[in-house]
Amino acid sequence: MQHDLALALPPASTMDTLGGFDALAPTLPMNGLNGKAKAAIVVRLLLNEGADIAIEDLSDEMQATLTQQMGRMGLVDRDTLHSVANEFAEMLDNVGLSFPNGLAGALSAMEGKISRQTERRLRKEAGVRQFGNPWERLRALPAEDLAELAEAESTEVAAVMLSKLDTAKAAEMLSHMPGPVARRITYAVRYTGSVTPDTVDRIGLSLAAQIEARPEIAFEETPGERIGAILTQSVAAKREEVLTALDEEDLEFATDVRRSIFTFAIIHQRVNMIDVPRIIRVVPQPDLVTAFAFAFANGEDEQESAEFMLANMSSRMANNIRDEIAEKGKVRTSVGETAMGVVVNVMRELVQAGEMELRSQDEDDDDG
Numbered sequence: 614m615q616h617d618l619a620l621a622l623p624p625a626s627t628m629d630t631l632g633g634f635d636a637l638a639p640t641l642p643m644n645g646l647n648g649k650a651k652a653a654i655v656v657r658l659l660l661n662e663g664a665d666i667a668i669e670d671l672s673d674e675m676q677a678t679l680t681q682q683m684g685r686m687g688l689v690d691r692d693t694l695h696s697v698a699n700e701f702a703e704m705l706d707n708v709g710l711s712f713p714n715g716l717a718g719a720l721s722a723m724e725g726k727i728s729r730q731t732e733r734r735l736r737k738e739a740g741v742r743q744f745g746n747p748w749e750r751l752r753a754l755p756a757e758d759l760a761e762l763a764e765a766e767s768t769e770v771a772a773v774m775l776s777k778l779d780t781a782k783a784a785e786m787l788s789h790m791p792g793p794v795a796r797r798i799t800y801a802v803r804y805t806g807s808v809t810p811d812t813v814d815r816i817g818l819s820l821a822a823q824i825e826a827r828p829e830i831a832f833e834e835t836p837g838e839r840i841g842a843i844l845t846q847s848v849a850a851k852r853e854e855v856l857t858a859l860d861e862e863d864l865e866f867a868t869d870v871r872r873s874i875f876t877f878a879i880i881h882q883r884v885n886m887i888d889v890p891r892i893i894r895v896v897p898q899p900d901l902v903t904a905f906a907f908a909f910a911n912g913e914d915e916q917e918s919a920e921f922m923l924a925n926m927s928s929r930m931a932n933n934i935r936d937e938i939a940e941k942g943k944v945r946t947s948v949g950e951t952a953m954g955v956v957v958n959v960m961r962e963l964v965q966a967g968e969m970e971l972r973s974q975d976e977d978d979d980d981g
Contacts, residue, residue: 646697653682654689654697733825747814747821748777754824756782760789762820763798772801773808773816837866841873845957848950852876875961875971877904877953878914881921884960888969889925892960898934900955906938907949915953 646654656679659666668676712719720732751759751774759778763771763786775783775798787795832839844852852874859867875883884892893901905923908915923931944952963969 646693649678649682650686651697651700652679653686654694655701657683657686658694658698747817750821750824751817752778752782756785757789758824759786762823764790764794766820768797768801769804770816770820771798772805773813774820775799776802776805777813777817835869835873837869838873840870841875844870845875845961846954848947849876875957877908877918877957878912880918880956880960881914883971884921885970885972886921886925888963889922890927891963891969892956893922893926893930895959895963896956900952902934902937902941903944903948903952904956905934906941907944907946907952909938910943911949 656666656668668679671679716735720735724732751762754762759774759782763774766774775786778786787799790798834842844855847855856867856871859870905919908919923934960969960971964971
């Protein structure tokens with residue numbers, strides 16, 4: 614019976630119910646045992662049976678009280694053990710919902726469900742310690758952010774940070790750092806053997822506090838990416854008009870915008886060959902034929918993109934499309950640009966859905 618009990622307990626419900634036992638402390642319902650003694654018996658039973666119970670989720674005070682109580686316990690007869698286990702199992706059966714203990718747990722449970730502004734205000738008003746475990750918050754950050762954070766810290770702090778990450782995230786973080794900095798940090802790990810848990814905890818809290826202190830931004834994309842996305846959807850004449858004006862006003866910003874524009878003309882530079890079949894399965898063939906026909910009547914880049922896609926689909930389909938292009942004749946600009954827009958929008962949707970990746974501008978520059 615004890616083994617079945619140990620295997621069947623949900624961890625969160627287990628800890629909440631142990632807290633319930635502790636709340637019974639003033640009473641002595643069986644054999645002179647109070648709630649603390651019962652909790653100690655249950656924990657000892659579960660640990661003996663190999664159950665994984667998150668005792669660390671209890672408050673520091675409750676962890677200390679439980680440990681001290683276990684130190685005062687002696688032998689427990691079999692009947693008492695069965696009675697306590699049965700009472701505990703009955704309490705678990707009556708649990709309908711389990712809520713996180715305290716505001717810190719509630720905020721962690723509500724993360725992503727309430728606004729960041731509300732979360733920050735609640736933490737500040739209540740003085741809640743970051744995210745309970747600051748290292749969990751840090752491990753969830755993108756590797757680029759971790760690298761930026763580590764470079765701003767001393768080598769010793771960065772070495773502790775590197776040691777607290779899982780190996781994959783640590784390797785990814787190092788890949789985003791300059792070689793000399795990465796070497797200094799990895800070498801400094803050899804001196805972390807004597808670092809105390811309190812020091813690691815303080816470092817984690819300090820780093821997490823820096824993350825939380827960053828100002829909230831309204832847009833995830835950079836200004837160049839936002840304008841680039843807008844101009845991608847614009848007709849070619851308007852796009853060139855705006856880019857020309859940006860070149861005159863702010864050449865650096867204009868360059869950033871140009872990098873973010875994705876048009877039919879740069880398909881051959883940004884799309885991987887293996888993704889072409891995936892694209893043509895989604896684009897309606899009439900739009901594909903119209904886009905290609907218009908591309909062959911336009912500039913060199915548009916023609917190269919059309920040839921690139923034709924070369925990376927089945928020869929049968931490519932031949933059929935070429936035949937339809939020959940029959941189609943001249944395509945009006947507005948019709949051709951609309952068809953090209955359909956092709957580009959399908960690609961953008963596939964990228965946003967994670968079904969394909971575009972080659973970066975840097976890769977294109979390296980190839981050139």
